[in-house]
Amino acid sequence: MILKHFTDNDLYKFSVMLAIQKLYPWAYVKYAFTNRGGTQFPEGFAERMREEVASMANLKLTQEEKQFIKNKCYFFDPVFVDFLEGFRYKPEEVTITQNGGDLSVVIEGYWYRTVLWEVPLLAIISELYFRMTGAEPHDVEEKAITKAKALAGMKADYSEFGTRRRFSFDVEDKVIAALQANSGEYFKGTSNVYFAMKYNTIPIGTMPHEWFMFHGAVFGYRSANIRGLESWVDVYDGSLGIALTDTYTTDSFFNSFSLKQAKLFDGVRHDSGDPLTFADKAIKFYEQNRIDPTSKTLVFSDSLNLEAVKEIKEHVAGRIHDTYGIGTFLSNDVGAKALNIVIKLTDVKLHKKDANFLQAVKLSDVAGKHTGDQKEIDLSLRTLGLE
Incomplete structure (x- = not known):
């Protein structure tokens, strides 16, 4: 089990989780994994990753973690901290498949829940890859x-x-x-x-x-x-x-x-x-x-x-x-080549009952690094006068 602690995650995922709950509790979204570096994953990777994701259903906030959040994260209200104590990951929100060396990971569900998946999944992908390829850290x-x-x-x-x-x-x-x-x-x-x-x-x-x-x-x-x-x-x-x-x-x-x-x-x-x-x-x-x-x-x-x-x-x-x-x-500067991987928001609905998803895109200050559906990227560039 790679992920052993509920708070083994970045703070900003919890901070945006609270903002989502307060303002957009019905929002429903999809995320997708992007393998920017073109890494080829070893045979059986998806199966091993599914096992890791399934084990995350058992993670829960400990009393020590809860007290730390209450002490250090003064901007979180007590209702939210109590919510975190009862939160459990749902592995069924994550779909993992593999075709040869190509890995696909898609996350779908209510935004206030699925927001927590990104960082742990990337950490799992990275560590599992190095385990399965026999890499050893040095110095x-x-x-x-x-x-x-x-x-x-x-x-x-x-x-x-x-x-x-x-x-x-x-x-x-x-x-x-x-x-x-x-x-x-x-x-x-x-x-x-x-x-x-x-x-x-x-x-x-x-x-x-x-x-x-x-x-x-x-x-x-x-x-x-x-x-x-x-x-x-x-x-x-x-x-x-x-x-x-x-x-x-x-x-x-x-x-x-x-x-x-x-x-x-x-x-x-x-x-x-x-x-x-x-x-x-x-x-x-x-x-x-x-x-x-x-x-x-x-x-x-x-x-x-x-x-x-x-x-x-x-x-x-x-x-x-x-x-x-x-x-x-x-x-990850220990002798192995770090993976160039991301998980990005791809589709959103303001309410799950809405008929169609809307495309979510991210632009960049670096040419060629825009993320998302190309037609929607083009629309955003035209709208913002950035063509």
């Missing part, structure tokens, strides 16, 4: 200690974001222990709620792309960012205040980011495209709106390594507060 602690000391030497505030594409649970565990022990005040926490509890640190995360993808599909692409952010404020009243910018490209985001929202949100997150260009756009936006950029935070989370962090830090030094969410470079 886990040594590499993590070197990186931790280097990041501290740069005075870079950072968090570990590596659960979805980790080599294994054990590797991520050892990495976080090494980071915390060797970075001092610069290690700010982890996106993984279980490891945040184990190491008595802060669970980090706010909102996912799927939040804006849903709003774009249901309410229109021009209003997706505005409505997504306003809805987030309706739920969290200013908590969890880092806005994700690139669901429909950063330019589109800043065109719709209002003065009210800019003042209310603590900062914005970069997740695709050139980080230096993004930083300049964000700083210019704040300056044009008479907001002191040094009072805001930029979170960088796209394919980071030590060289990228150093370059970004030097570029923004003294201009704005910067922090870094570092994923695969920390949790």
Whole structure:
């Protein structure tokens, strides 16, 4: 059994789960697995994965996990925490098939439930692949200690974001222990709620792309960012205040980011495209709106390594507060090639009884990395004037 803890998941999946329950409790959706790297999975992989998914039906929130969430996640109301205690995964929501080396994973069900599947399934796929192909991790602690000391030497505030594409649970565990022990005040926490509890640190995360993808599909692409952010404020009243910018490209985001929202949100997150260009756009936006950029935070989370962090830090030094969410470079840099895999929202209904699904798409600041139905992508590009 690969997944052994209910909270072995990213915080933002729980935060968006609460927002869905409060605002869109009848929403019904589909997700699909995308194998961006073209990895060929070994024979019998789907069967083994189905066994892992079936075992997740037994996961439940422990009293220790519940108390940790109550203590650290002050933005979750007691009704939601009690709901998590009674929540159980339904394996029948996940369909797994295999054709040769090609793997298919589709998730379908009420959005408030299925939202939790993404990160655990990706973690299972990654760890199971390395188990079945006989890969062994090397220099886990040594590499993590070197990186931790280097990041501290740069005075870079950072968090570990590596659960979805980790080599294994054990590797991520050892990495976080090494980071915390060797970075001092610069290690700010982890996106993984279980490891945040184990190491008595802060669970980090706010909102996912799927939040804006849903709003774009249901309410229109021009209003997706505005409505997504306003809805987030309706739920969290200013908590969890880092806005994700690139669901429909950063330019589109800043065109719709209002003065009210800019003042209310603590900062914005970069997740695709050139980080230096993004930083300049964000700083210019704040300056044009008479907001002191040094009072805001930029979170960088796209394919980071030590060289990228150093370059970004030097570029923004003294201009704005910067922090870094570092994923695969920390949790899967142990000698094996990390899988390039994602699970994305593909189809949505505002209500299960609605006759037809609406297509959900994600654009990107990187050419060729748009996700979803091509006709719907073309429609969103035309609607936003991005052709």
